[in-house]
Amino acid sequence: MNTFFKGTLLLAVAAFAGECIEFLVNMVLARELGENGLGMYMSILPTIFLVVLLASFELPISISKFIAEKDKKYHQSMLNHVIKLTVIFTAVLMPLAMLIMPFLTVFDQYHPYLRWVVIAFIPIVSFSSITRGFFMGKNQMGKIATYNFLRKLVQLLFLVFLYQFFQFDTKTSVFIAFCTLIGSEVVVFLYLLHMFIIQFQQVKKEPSERMSGKTVRHSLMAVSIPTTAMRVFHALTHAIEPFLIKAALLQAGVSGGVATEHFGMLAGIAMTIGFFPAFIAHSFLIMLIPTVSKAYADKDNQKLQILLQQVFKVTILYGIPAVTLFYFFAEPITRTFFHSPDAAVYLQMLWPFFLLHYFIIPMQAFLIGIGLMKEALYHFVWSTVVSFSVIYVLGSLHTFQMDGVIIGMNAGAVVLYLMHYLTICKKIGVTILLAPIKRFH
Numbered sequence: 001m002n003t004f005f006k007g008t009l010l011l012a013v014a015a016f017a018g019e020c021i022e023f024l025v026n027m028v029l030a031r032e033l034g035e036n037g038l039g040m041y042m043s044i045l046p047t048i049f050l051v052v053l054l055a056s057f058e059l060p061i062s063i064s065k066f067i068a069e070k071d072k073k074y075h076q077s078m079l080n081h082v083i084k085l086t087v088i089f090t091a092v093l094m095p096l097a098m099l100i101m102p103f104l105t106v107f108d109q110y111h112p113y114l115r116w117v118v119i120a121f122i123p124i125v126s127f128s129s130i131t132r133g134f135f136m137g138k139n140q141m142g143k144i145a146t147y148n149f150l151r152k153l154v155q156l157l158f159l160v161f162l163y164q165f166f167q168f169d170t171k172t173s174v175f176i177a178f179c180t181l182i183g184s185e186v187v188v189f190l191y192l193l194h195m196f197i198i199q200f201q202q203v204k205k206e207p208s209e210r211m212s213g214k215t216v217r218h219s220l221m222a223v224s225i226p227t228t229a230m231r232v233f234h235a236l237t238h239a240i241e242p243f244l245i246k247a248a249l250l251q252a253g254v255s256g257g258v259a260t261e262h263f264g265m266l267a268g269i270a271m272t273i274g275f276f277p278a279f280i281a282h283s284f285l286i287m288l289i290p291t292v293s294k295a296y297a298d299k300d301n302q303k304l305q306i307l308l309q310q311v312f313k314v315t316i317l318y319g320i321p322a323v324t325l326f327y328f329f330a331e332p333i334t335r336t337f338f339h340s341p342d343a344a345v346y347l348q349m350l351w352p353f354f355l356l357h358y359f360i361i362p363m364q365a366f367l368i369g370i371g372l373m374k375e376a377l378y379h380f381v382w383s384t385v386v387s388f389s390v391i392y393v394l395g396s397l398h399t400f401q402m403d404g405v406i407i408g409m410n411a412g413a414v415v416l417y418l419m420h421y422l423t424i425c426k427k428i429g430v431t432i433l434l435a436p437i438k439r440f441h
Contacts, residue, residue, distance in 0.1 A: 004307070007141040008287045014145030015279035021152040023337070025159060026272045030175055030338050032163045036257065037170045039264030040109070041177055046238035047106050048118055048178065053228070053235050055093060055122040059086070059129035060136060061289055061368060062223035066216075067137025068290030069297045076208040079200065081216040082130060090126045097122060104241075111175035121182050128189045131196040137290050144286060147188050154185035226373035230380055237384045242267070242334055244388060245405050248395030262402055269338045270346035275356035277322040281361035285309055288362055292369025304370070305427045305436050311362050312434065319358040323351040349406045356413040363420040370427055379419040387412025 051192050058358035063082060067075060098392040101107070101115045135143045158180035168176055242263055288307070295303040326333070367376040390411050394404025422432070430436055 004291050005310075007139060008283050009184075010141050011145050011148075011283035011286055012280050014149045015283050018149045018152045019276050019279045021149075021156050023157050023272065023276060025152065026268060027082055028159050028163065030268060030340070032159075033170065033173055033177065035261040035264045035340070037174055038268040039260035040170070041174050042264060042267040043242040043260070043267065044110060044114075044174075046105060046235060046242070047104075050232065050235035051097070051118055051122070052125050053231050054233060055090075055125035057089060057126075058131040058224045058227040058231060059126075059220070060133035061227055062220040063130065063133025064136035064290045065223050065293045065368070066219050067134065069432055070219075072203075072213045073207055073209045074211050076203050076206070077211040078216050078219075079130075079134065079203065081211070081213045082220065084213075085217065086126050086130060090123050093126075094119065094122055097125065109171075111171055114175055114178060117179060117182060124182075124186055124189050128185070128192060129240055131189075131192040134196060134199065135192075136286060137253065138199075140199075141287065143192065147192055150191065151184050151188045153184075154187045155180050158183055185246065219308070223368070226377060227368060230373060230377040233377065233380055233384070237380075237388070241391075242390075245395060248405065249401060250391045251396035252398050252401045254401060265340055265343035266346050266402070266405075267336055269340055269343040270350055273333060273337075273347055274323075274326060274350055277318055278354075278358060278361060279314065280318055281358045284314075284362040285365040287378050288365035289369055289383050291371060292366055296370045301429055302436075304366075305430050305434070308366065308430065309434050314360065315358050315362070317406070319355050322358075323355045325356070337428070346402070346406060349403070350409065352410045353406075353413045356417040360413070360417055360420055363417075363424060366424050366428075367420065370424075372423060372427065375423055376420070379416055379423070382419065383412045383416035 029041060033041055045124055059082070063078075064368050066078060066086065070078070077220065093396060097119045104115070107115050108357040132147065135141075138402065162180065163173075218286055245263055245266075246256070249262065250256065254262070286380040290313070292304065292307065297308070327348050330347040331341050334343045334347060387408050389408070391408030392398040394407055395405060397400070400407070425432055425434070
């Protein structure tokens, strides 16, 4: 347990520094792109993340789970098989992307080279996933922490340099912003690849046993397929959400330009501020997947119960003060850091959404660790149905508009939290008050 919290603390410290840099990145973007440019950036970002998600195929999660559960004598064989699998997967995905990307209309209003930059990014993501999954499974969180921090630092340096010394129009500025994001990933991938090669040479020197490619593929796909389906669904809904919100606002009588600006304030400012403390939740997620997987494989029910209780206690300790601060100081925060006091009301109204997601993020790791990936997917589907329905119905009413959109987002978070929480409690044998139940399910 001490190792778990030491690793979490290391990740949290690095993530805090990274989030501070991310905050500066969004400040630079908000000032350089303007509300309309920021709206364009935030609108296409989920679509690009969907491509990245497909390229990764959730290998960091499946590899880390495999390594945590299996004896180290099988690691060399697994890595050999997964490298071959990734080469084949990338060789198939690249031509598909080249065929499909030119026909995606969502890129039409952006720089014409943006499509090709995203396609070139696919192999970097695929092979970076192997290295991240290996280090996560080995509990070498220092390397993961360094990766997360350097990625954001390099992006900030690229942004400041390019925007400081060059002048661009809005469309080119948005393109440059994405290039810095992708460029930072390339730089830190080289770091991870170097460290992975060193570690892989050590693994080769250890006693090993061969596993069949079929066994490795089955173990990885059992996690990657449902988890990728869940993440793809999540990414698709995030890609659709900007257009759904804009459609609802247009139906309510808001002009297209104003709708884009409102979404920019919601996604680029309110969400940036509200999810700032979530670096702790994401640190828990990274540590929990291998830890919960190992404990569940060992049928250590007591450890799972204690982990859930302690994660919830820590989340309460930082989550409630964070959303309280955002609620009462929303206007000074948005005005000081983003020069957009109009976004303050969105930050205030979204406090349930932020607080519940501080709990939801580590609960996702629990569901993955105890093998309930399909259940997690169903939860996302139902919560999204509720959220999108309320967003469109209320958001399209002239009396609600953005208020209706935010009510829908909060409603979806409530549904997702309750479904995750009740499922985990039942599976690991605790009551809804986290009191242990004697019988293990």
